[in-house]
Amino acid sequence: MESMALHQETAYERLYRWTQGECRLLSSDSxxxxxxxCQAVQALQDRPVLFRYSLDEFGTARRTAVVRGFIDALTRGGPGGTPRPIELHSHDxxxxxxxxxxxLHQASASEKEHLQGxxxxxxxxxxxxxxxxxxGHITEGVCRPFKVRVEQVLVSEPGPVILYKLANLLKFYHHTIGQLLGSDAVLLTTLAEVHELSQRMFYAALNAHAQRLMEKVELPPADLGATQSLNQSLALLREVLASHDSSVVPLDARQEDFAKVLSCVLDPLLQMCAVSASKLNPADMGVYMVNCIYAMQSTLALYEFTDQRLEMLAGQIEAHLDTIVSEQASYVLSRTGLSHIYSIIQQHQLKEGPLASIHGMDATTVRSAMSKFDSYLSSPDSLTMPQLNFLQSTSLRRTVHKRSTELVSAAYDFLYQAITNPSNGYKEPRSIVIRTPQQVKTLLS
Amino acid sequence: MAAGPYNYSYIFKYIIIGDMGVGKSCLLHQFTEKKFMADCPHTIGVEFGTRIIEVSGQKIKLQIWDTAGQERFRAVTRSYYRGAAGALMVYDITRRSTYNHLSSWLTDARNLTNPNTVIFLIGNKSDLEAQRDVTYEEAKQFADENGLMFLEASAKTGDNVEDAFLETARKIYQNIQDGSLDLNAAESGVQHKPSTGGRPNPLNTDQQPSNEGCRC
Known part of the structure; x- marks a missing residue:
């Protein structure tokens, strides 16, 4: 009985040696x-240690083969040079x-099949x-040569757009190869590392771009349009967003880093515009800022996941429009001489006596201001702030026009009520304010 | 006891290309599973399937890489042409646009594979005769002019699917037999050639583990 057991062990030992030898030979491409x-491996199951050793032997042989295959593909290519060596395209x-x-994806799939076989x-x-x-062991050998090459590409400063596409590509393959290997395979860790590196390099490139923007802020051009650096940055953003659009990464993952990309580019741009506008008068500043933000808006509007940002930009445009509207309204009132009258009426108190007796508010003065206002009414466009013509969006220009004339007619209404009020002492007030507020409103709309 | 289906003598690598929605994945599924897959989702990137077939008494394992037809994956799928022994180029006989794009697919295939790669043109959805938009004769002429093999097939009924995959393999095998394919070349090469079961085992040693190692 004992010698039987002994014989059996010897048999297992021999089987193991043979299996080991066979596995060692499996280090060629094919x-x-x-x-x-297969049968030998099956039989060795009864000796878990020998079984494991055999698989390790197989793994080591295949690992060598995969590394050699990878290096050959990189440097030698196929028979007669087709397919061409991968490194031939290292410039791209x-x-x-x-x-x-x-x-690597194909090798991982093949190796898995071999092993399963x-x-x-x-x-x-x-x-x-x-x-x-x-x-994991089989695919570990290629990690170093692969990583070194990818790192070389990433540090060669290929520019934010390429970096962004590379990051997406690496993410995609991390997912794709991840479906074949176990989650703790070194190849997957390597892919995760280079993906992270590529992403870091991408954001670093964007930040460097933003930094350059802030270093030399351009003055707003005479037409109060977007500066060259703004246009360039938006072109860059457009390119990134476009490649985002066509990226191979699933939707939710894309949405995730989208907010980050946008703030990386837009926040410094807004800051740059504000700094460059800081020395302008309110009307110029308003128009300039609206033009700049409008340019950002039109860039973003074409892409997905930008709603939140667009809303924020719309809010900022709104705030600047308010300034422009009130500037335009006061422009009309001061050109017609009504703004002076308006402020006197506003500050007028009963104890000072009737309005008509106050200096500068006599019927003649008021009547002459009103006649100027009347000529404005006959051609409202004559009193348009020059800046308004620089407002690039025609719909915003219309908005400004509409809202500023509303302000003007409201002001007229206020004057009309004061002058027609008998307690203010104007004789024949209707000869001073010829038009009713309703008429003014109609004329201006 | 035989060790099941693992004693094949060759591995041929195929790639399936063509516009989105022409039925590439369905053809593959029909070939590997012998079933029609209705409501097949869009392929994400590249997927693969295998099946062992027999050509002239030789067992051959087909390793088939099925690529996404969507334009956004073009950059990714182009990398899979390397070392393909066969390329199945698919269009949809009911959609002319997919046929019109063939020349662009063919350009890719010619540029990215090696000269011996067998390119097989498949006009899929031949079961939809009523909606046909591309005639057989027209496609046949295109195939002849470009030296492609050609069949109309239906992933739905399975008609001609088997033939397309097998014909391609036969052609590749024939190329090996008449020596126009060099099997000893390095890299994933044209195709893998495992030492055949028929020959004595020592042949296994014809390729010594080299110590080229990794130069990085």
Whole structure:
């Protein structure tokens, strides 16, 4: 009985040696897991240690093969040079990295199949965990050569747009290859690392761009339009957003870093515009800021996930429009001489006596201001602030026109009520204020 | 006891290309599972399937990479042409636009694969005869002019699907037999050639583990 056991152990030992030898030979590109080898692995299940050693041997052989295959694909290419070596495209970062990733994806899939073929019959011992472990080992060797190359690409400053596309590509493959390997495979860790690095480099490139903007702020141009640096930055943003749009990363993941990209670009831009506008008078500043923000708005409006930002920008435009509207209204009132009269009436108190007796409020003066106002009514466009013509959006220009004339007619209404009020002592008030507020409103609308 | 389906002599790598919605994934599914997959979702990036077939008594494992047709994946899918022994280029016989795009797919295939890659043109959805938008003769002429093999097939009924995949394999195998395909070349190469079951085992050693190692 004892010698039987001894014989059995010797047999296992021999089987193991043979299996080990067979596995070692599987280090070429092509693998054939022979039926005999499958059976041997199946038999070795009864000796878990020997079984494990055999799989390790297989893993090591395949690991060598994968590394060699990868290096060959990078530097030598296929037979007669087709397909061409991947490194031939190293000047084109997306293609270079993309080809490497596709190679790794395909190699991972093939290796998984080989391994599954090997343990096909060994159903008791080969659990998913063990397969993932061996697979992780097989794909570990390529990590270094891969990582070094990707890092080289990333630090060569390919610009924010390329960096952004690379980050998306790496993320995509982390997901794709992740479906084949166990979650703790070193290859996946490597992919996560280079993805993170690419993302960091991308944001660093955006920040560097923003920094340059703030370093030399351009003065607003004479037409109060967007500055060159604003247009350039928006072109960059557009390019990033466009590649975001076509990116291979699933929707929710994209939305996530979208807010970050937008604030990375827009916040410094808004700041830059505010700084560059700081020396302008209120009307110029209002028009300039509206033009700038309007340019940002039109850029964003074409892309997904920008609603929140657009709302914020709309709010800012609104605030600047208020300034422009009141500037335009006071422009009309002061050009017609009504603003002086308006403020006197506003400050007038009963104890000072009737309005008509106050200096500068006699019927003649008021009548002459009113006649100027009347000529404005006959051609309202004659009293448009020159800045308004620089407002690039025609719909905003219309808004300003509408709201400022409303302010003007409200002011007229106020004057009309005061002058027609008998207690203010004007004789024949209707000869001073010829038009009713309703007429003015109609004329201006 | 035979060790199941793992004793194949060759692995051929295929790639399936063509416009979105022409039925690439359905063809693959029909071929590997012998079933029609209705409501097939859009392929994300690249997926793959395998099946072992027999050509001239040789067991051949087909490793088939099914690519996404959506334009946004073009940059990704282009990287999968490398080392494909066969390329199945698919259009939809009921949508002319998918046929019109063939020349762009063919350009990609020619530029990104090697000269020996067998390109097979498949006009899918042949079951929808009533909605046909591209005639058989027209496509046949296009295939002839460009030296492509050609069949109309239906992933739905399974008609001609098997033939398209097998014909491609036969052609590749024929190329190997007459020597126009070099199997000893490095890289994922044209296709893998596992040492065949028929030959004596020592042949396994024809490729020594090299110590080229990783130069990085």
């Amino acid at each position: 693998v054939e897991v022979s039926p005999l080898l 970062p997306l293609r270079y990295v993309g080809d490497m990733l596709a190679w 090997l343990v096909k019959l060994a159903t008791q011992q080969a659990g998913a965990l063990q397969i993932y472990e061996i697979l």
